[in-house]
Amino acid sequence: MLAPSILFLGMFTYFPMVSVVWDSLFSNGGLGKAPEFVGLENYWKLAQDDVFIKTFVNNIIYAVGTIVPSIILALLFALLLRSSSRFNSIVRSILFFPTLIPLVAAAGLWIFIFLPSIGLLDFYLAKLGARSVNWLGDPDIALYALMVLTVWKNAGYFMLFFLAGLQGIPEDSLEAALLEGASPWQRLRYVILPLLKPTTSFVLVIAFIFSITQVDHLIVLTEGGPANSTNLLLYYIFQNAHEFNNTATAAAATVISLVLLLSVSIFNIRILERGTHYES
Amino acid sequence: MKNILKKPMIATALAMGLLGVVSGAEAQTKIDFYFPAGVQGPVARNMQELVSQFNESQDEIEVVAAYTGNYTQTKTKAQAAIAAGAPPALALMSANLTLELVLDEQIVSIEGLLEAENQDRDTFLSDFWPALHKNAIVNDTLYAIPFQNSTPLLYINAEHFREVGLDPENPPSTWDELLDAAQKLTQRDGDEVTRYGIVLPQSSSYLSWVFQAFVMANGGDFFNADTGAEVYFDSAETTDALTFYRALAYEHNVMPQSITDSKQVSTFFISGKASMMILSTGAMGFVRDNAPFDYQVGFVPGNVRNAVPIGGGSVVIFKGQEPEKLAAAWTFAKWLTDAPQLGFWSRATGYFAPRQSSYEIEEMQEFLAENPDASTAVQQLPYAQPWLATYKTIAVRTALEDELQQVIAGQKTVEEGLADAQAKAEEILQPYVDTLQ
Amino acid sequence: MNRKPHIFSMLAMTLLCVVAFLWAAPFLWMFVASIRPEGFGGLRMASIWPDFSPTLDNFALAFKSANFALYYFNTFLMAAGILLVQMVTIMLAGYAFARLEFPFKNTIFYAFLIQLMLVPPILIVPNLSTLVMLHLNDSLLGVMAPYFASAFGVFLMRQSFKSIPKDFEDAAIIDGCSWYQLIWYVLLPLSRPTLVAFAIVSVVFHWNEFLWPLMVITSPEKQVLTVGLASFTLGAEGASEWGLIAAGTVLVSAPLLIVFVAFQRQFVNSFVSSGIK
Numbered sequence: 006m007l008a009p010s011i012l013f014l015g016m017f018t019y020f021p022m023v024s025v026v027w028d029s030l031f032s033n034g035g036l037g038k039a040p041e042f043v044g045l046e047n048y049w050k051l052a053q054d055d056v057f058i059k060t061f062v063n064n065i066i067y068a069v070g071t072i073v074p075s076i077i078l079a080l081l082f083a084l085l086l087r088s089s090s091r092f093n094s095i096v097r098s099i100l101f102f103p104t105l106i107p108l109v110a111a112a113g114l115w116i117f118i119f120l121p122s123i124g125l126l127d128f129y130l131a132k133l134g135a136r137s138v139n140w141l142g143d144p145d146i147a148l149y150a151l152m153v154l155t156v157w158k159n160a161g162y163f164m165l166f167f168l169a170g171l172q173g174i175p176e177d178s179l180e181a182a183l184l185e186g187a188s189p190w191q192r193l194r195y196v197i198l199p200l201l202k203p204t205t206s207f208v209l210v211i212a213f214i215f216s217i218t219q220v221d222h223l224i225v226l227t228e229g230g231p232a233n234s235t236n237l238l239l240y241y242i243f244q245n246a247h248e249f250n251n252t253a254t255a256a257a258a259t260v261i262s263l264v265l266l267l268s269v270s271i272f273n274i275r276i277l278e279r280g281t282h283y284e285s
Numbered sequence: 286m287k288n289i290l291k292k293p294m295i296a297t298a299l300a301m302g303l304l305g306v307v308s309g310a311e312a313q314t315k316i317d318f319y320f321p322a323g324v325q326g327p328v329a330r331n332m333q334e335l336v337s338q339f340n341e342s343q344d345e346i347e348v349v350a351a352y353t354g355n356y357t358q359t360k361t362k363a364q365a366a367i368a369a370g371a372p373p374a375l376a377l378m379s380a381n382l383t384l385e386l387v388l389d390e391q392i393v394s395i396e397g398l399l400e401a402e403n404q405d406r407d408t409f410l411s412d413f414w415p416a417l418h419k420n421a422i423v424n425d426t427l428y429a430i431p432f433q434n435s436t437p438l439l440y441i442n443a444e445h446f447r448e449v450g451l452d453p454e455n456p457p458s459t460w461d462e463l464l465d466a467a468q469k470l471t472q473r474d475g476d477e478v479t480r481y482g483i484v485l486p487q488s489s490s491y492l493s494w495v496f497q498a499f500v501m502a503n504g505g506d507f508f509n510a511d512t513g514a515e516v517y518f519d520s521a522e523t524t525d526a527l528t529f530y531r532a533l534a535y536e537h538n539v540m541p542q543s544i545t546d547s548k549q550v551s552t553f554f555i556s557g558k559a560s561m562m563i564l565s566t567g568a569m570g571f572v573r574d575n576a577p578f579d580y581q582v583g584f585v586p587g588n589v590r591n592a593v594p595i596g597g598g599s600v601v602i603f604k605g606q607e608p609e610k611l612a613a614a615w616t617f618a619k620w621l622t623d624a625p626q627l628g629f630w631s632r633a634t635g636y637f638a639p640r641q642s643s644y645e646i647e648e649m650q651e652f653l654a655e656n657p658d659a660s661t662a663v664q665q666l667p668y669a670q671p672w673l674a675t676y677k678t679i680a681v682r683t684a685l686e687d688e689l690q691q692v693i694a695g696q697k698t699v700e701e702g703l704a705d706a707q708a709k710a711e712e713i714l715q716p717y718v719d720t721l722q
Numbered sequence: 723m724n725r726k727p728h729i730f731s732m733l734a735m736t737l738l739c740v741v742a743f744l745w746a747a748p749f750l751w752m753f754v755a756s757i758r759p760e761g762f763g764g765l766r767m768a769s770i771w772p773d774f775s776p777t778l779d780n781f782a783l784a785f786k787s788a789n790f791a792l793y794y795f796n797t798f799l800m801a802a803g804i805l806l807v808q809m810v811t812i813m814l815a816g817y818a819f820a821r822l823e824f825p826f827k828n829t830i831f832y833a834f835l836i837q838l839m840l841v842p843p844i845l846i847v848p849n850l851s852t853l854v855m856l857h858l859n860d861s862l863l864g865v866m867a868p869y870f871a872s873a874f875g876v877f878l879m880r881q882s883f884k885s886i887p888k889d890f891e892d893a894a895i896i897d898g899c900s901w902y903q904l905i906w907y908v909l910l911p912l913s914r915p916t917l918v919a920f921a922i923v924s925v926v927f928h929w930n931e932f933l934w935p936l937m938v939i940t941s942p943e944k945q946v947l948t949v950g951l952a953s954f955t956l957g958a959e960g961a962s963e964w965g966l967i968a969a970g971t972v973l974v975s976a977p978l979l980i981v982f983v984a985f986q987r988q989f990v991n992s993f994v995s996s997g998i999k
Contacts, residue, residue, distance in 0.1 A: 006814040006815060006817060006818040006822070007814070007815050007818050007830070009810065009811045009814060009815075009870075009871070010811045010812070010814070010815040010834065010871040010876060011871075012871075013811070013867065013868070013870040013871035014833075014834065014837055014871045014873075016852060016856075016867070016868075017842065017845070017849055017852065017867065017868035017871075018836060018837045018840050018845070018868075018871075019833075019836075020848075020852065021840075021845040021848035021849050021852060022840065022845070022848075024848045024851075024852075025845065025847065025848045028847075028848070033716075035388075035389065035716070036388065036676075036716055036717060036720050037720070056687070082741075085734050085737075085738060086738070089987075089990075092735070094986060094987065094990070095742075096738050096739075096741075096742045097986075097990065098982065098983065098986050099742045099745050099746050100741070100742065100745050101982070102745070102746070102749060102979065102982075103745065103748075104926065105926060105930075105975065105978040105979055105982055106930065106971070106974070106975040106978070106979070107929070107930035107931075107932060107947070107948045107951070107974060107975070108930065108932065109932045109948050109951060109952045110930075110948070110951055110971045110974050110975055111748070113951065113952075113954070113967050113970075113971055114748045114751070114752055114967075114968070114971055115748065116548065116967075117751070117755075117768075117964055117967070117968075118748060118751070120548075120549060120552060120768075121541070121543075121545075121549060121553075122553070122556075122558050123552060123553075123556050123558065123767065123768060124768055125747065125748070125751050125768045125770070127768075128768030128769065129768070136477055137477075139541060139543035139544070139545065139549075141544075141546070142487075142541070142543035142544035142545055142546065142549070143543040143544070143694065144544070144690070144691070144694045144696060145694075157745065157748075161745070165990070165993050168990065168993070169993055189730075210838065210839075214838065214839050214841070217844065218841050218843050218844050219843075220843075220933065221932040221933055221948075224932075224933070224952070225952060228488070228489050230488065230489060230544065230686075230687075230690060231487070231543075231544035231690040231693075231694055232544075232687050232688075232690035232691040232694060232696065233687055239843060239844060242844075242846070242847070243846065243933070244683075246846070246847045247361045247364060247365065247937075248357060248360070248361055248679050248680070248683075249677060249679060249680035249683070250364070250389075250677060250680070251680065252847065255847055256847065259844065259845065259847060259848075262844060263840065263844065266839040266840065266844070267836065267839060271832075317940070317941065317942075329787050329788075329953070330783075330786055330787055349941070349942055349943070350942070351940070351941070351942035351945075352788075352942070352953050353953070354952065354953050362940060365850065365937055365940065366860070366940045368850070368851075368854065369850070369853070369854045369859035369860060369940075370854060370859075371859065371860055371940070373940070
């Protein structure tokens with residue numbers, strides 16, 4: 006029964022994992038030369054490549070700066086919108102809309118939103134008396150501008166998971182807390198949050214994966230610029246593999262992001278597993 | 286031969302049979318043609334129109350035109366298709382990528398195709414503007430046919446010029462005049478700039494192209510156009526050019542102190558948020574259709590000389606396809622780069638036509654009479670030089686642009702940025718330099 | 723319990739209205755810009771107030787610029803194809819992990835979960851060469867194949883099957899059901915909410931995916947919506963035809979938005995009761 010899954014996992018997950026590790030030990034071919042075995046040299050070069058280091062740091066900032074706010078917002082939305090009144094279901098839909106459109110399409114809209122002076126954001130900010138800002142053109146701001154887009158895109162999605170998680174909380178434990186005179190904050194802190202732990206770690210895993218594997222908006226909005234200030238790991242890999250013809254570097258960078266994804270996520274999955282065992 | 290001639294009946298039958306088989310089994314050769322839209326406007330629609338015109342004109346070949354984004358993405362897509370063993374028949378490629386396509390052994394020599402038809406290269410090329418030749422020739426062999434070409438141009442808002450007492454008929458032609466005009470045109474509200482004197486495109490590819498114009502205007506060489514193995518990013522001419530460029534934003538405050546991509550640049554200009562911009566000739570069609578005001582175009586201002594890089598795209602034909610597809614690709618390439626088609630394309634987009642004979646066609650002359658600005662690019666051609674083309678052009682260009690952006694955004698000094706750009710570029714070029722020795 | 727909750731809920735309502743408006747603003751602009759005459763509205767083009775007589779010119783232009791009908795068809799084919807195969811693989815594997823005992827079960831389960839992180843885009847380089855080896859490059863099947871197995875789906879189905887009391891199955895087995903009858907007649911109907919929720923996630927994800935199909939598909943006749951749309955937004959070197967971009971975005975996003983609005987309640991309900999927690 007596992008055979009079909011294992012077949013496809015083998016072809017498109019395990020085999021590529023091994024092959025990319027293998028490729029990362031060879032040099033680039035080209036100019037009439039075949040790739041040669043170079044050991045860990047590609048990794049050594051990465052460690053010295055300031056673009057890679059910048060990209061790596063950017064990705065950490067981007068991950069923290071998108072995961073934390075979107076999870077907090079998602080939880081907040083879910084708590085406020087858990088009962089299904091007409092008003093709530095409309096608001097829920099609106100918050101969920103961004104999830105339904107492609108990231109490239111969202112990015113296309115946000116090019117215009119971020120346009121200095123004339124764009125949606127500056128046009129209305131100017132009415133409030135604010136100065137025009139070149140959101141994507143200032144290396145100090147651009148990454149944060151992208152993070153806003155990402156939070157807008159994902160918070161509604163994560164909200165759905167929290168709504169599902171809240172549904173799973175037995176009414177009697179909430180009532181019991183109420184009877185004991187717990188304030189809303191106490192209920193949240195001591196009853197709801199602990200019971201939402203599995204949901205939270207699940208959402209964390211997904212949000213983390215998103216922060217590393219989704220770069221469509223970079224392609225449309227910034228191409229990693231200005232001056233690599235918005236470059237992220239996967240886009241760096243994409244550029245090296247497909248634009249610079251630098252497959253050796255791309256392979257080594259892929260291995261590094263694999264290790265990153267696996268280590269952080271395995272840690273989370275353990276929490277998740279524990280959570281679900283506890284439930285059943 | 287003799288035998289067949291002796292038996293005409295059989296020969297005819299045989300020939301007809303063969304023809305029947307040929308036309309029955311493969312009525313048409315279907316070929317893929319990748320094209321980018323380097324500039325704004327209905328480029329994709331015009332290209333589809335051109336291609337369907339070709340498809341309807343004959344029965345043997347069906348060209349499927351695939352719109353592949355910008356120049357870099359077109360290269361990426363072609364690269365992926367080649368790696369997958371299914372290259373497109375032909376593509377419209379950024380003119381400065383010919384060298385590396387040849388080094389990677391991905392395109393066929395146009396010269397070979399010409400020779401097979403007993404044409405010689407120099408006769409074929411003689412109709413194309415001389416400035417275009419170098420970016421199409423590698424190792425003294427022709428590999429690409431220029432299709433849409435451009436140079437950077439200075440666009441000015443004539444109404445703003447008149448408003449501040451400048452003469453729009455005489456756009457700034459030197460750096461001093463440019464700075465002077467930009468200062469007069471800039472409007473401020475307190476210390477906030479509400480209208481910029483000038484905006485320059487600073488997104489990838491565009492940035493280095495326009496910057497090359499500044500360097501060359503300053504007397505610099507930028508790169509070794511003969512080998513593609515050397516760049517001169519830290520030369521005195523380059524340093525001075527970047528110092529002037531940067532001062533526009535920081536010392537004189539007539540240009541934004543952040544990175545403006547080409548979409549922002551043209552949007553700024555069209556909406557009156559900026560009074561001058563330097564963009565491709567290819568953007569002229571868009572400006573003509575959308576500017577709600579009087580505009581003028583002029584040469585890119587010179588400093589010690591007038592000089593601009595050539596830009597645009599050329600048709601290249603890929604290796605590794607079946608003979609009949611190759612033949613079809615060649616037939617289509619010849620048609621596409623014929624004078625009337627190049628003329629049509631020039632009128633539709635704003636690019637200048639690479640063939641001189643396109644300008645002798647009546648429609649073209651009428652068009653120029655109505656739109657005198659369209660001839661500015663052609664008048665600027667005597668000052669045009671090859672575009673940055675090296676081994677791994679995109680990587681070299683990106684290394685430079687990363688540093689330029691840091692300088693423009695105020696994160697590095699001019700000298701630091703250019704020294705780093707030079708070092709990175711040399712590292713990328715090293716494997717190629719090694720093969721030359 | 724007196725007035726405090728009331729003030730609190732009023733506050734929450736206001737806050738939610740503001741947030742909802744901010745969240746909706748890009749969409750409002752998209753719709754307004756897509757029906758604004760002349761693609762370029764000058765300095766006022768950011769206005770989301772429709773102070774003009776609407777036009778469908780931008781849509782006409784979008785249809786002229788790209789073969790949307792074909793893109794819809796390809797995208798639908800791709801998303802549906804992936805989902806169908808996934809349904810089979812995740813049900814089988816989910817059942818195995820939930821009910822059967824076999825050596826190294828936990829290890830294998832963890833090995834499955836690896837795929838949760840290693841989505842094809844991150845392995846884009848080796849996966850493309852695998853597709854070339856299998857002669858699946860430039861085909862929709864090539865876009866779909868890496869997704870045929872789904873760790874996420876297996877995980878969900880395992881949870882869902884586990885929550886079904888074993889008595890149901892025992893009864894069915896006593897009645898002489900084979901394992902596939904058991905899955906089809908007993909377990910499947912009981913885990914419908916999970917399947918629906920998974921289907922939603924899967925379709926939304928694949929409908930919207932960009933980088934992977936961008937790299938796999940080269941022929942124009944096999945292109946999908948996202949890639950077609952990106953060529954509008956990316957092609958521009960000069961200013962953008964914002965009206966055209968907005969219209970294209972509406973066309974690409976509309977199907978999922980419409981389906982969602984129509985089935986909002988069922989959509990959320992199945993999610994909420996799916997056991998995704």
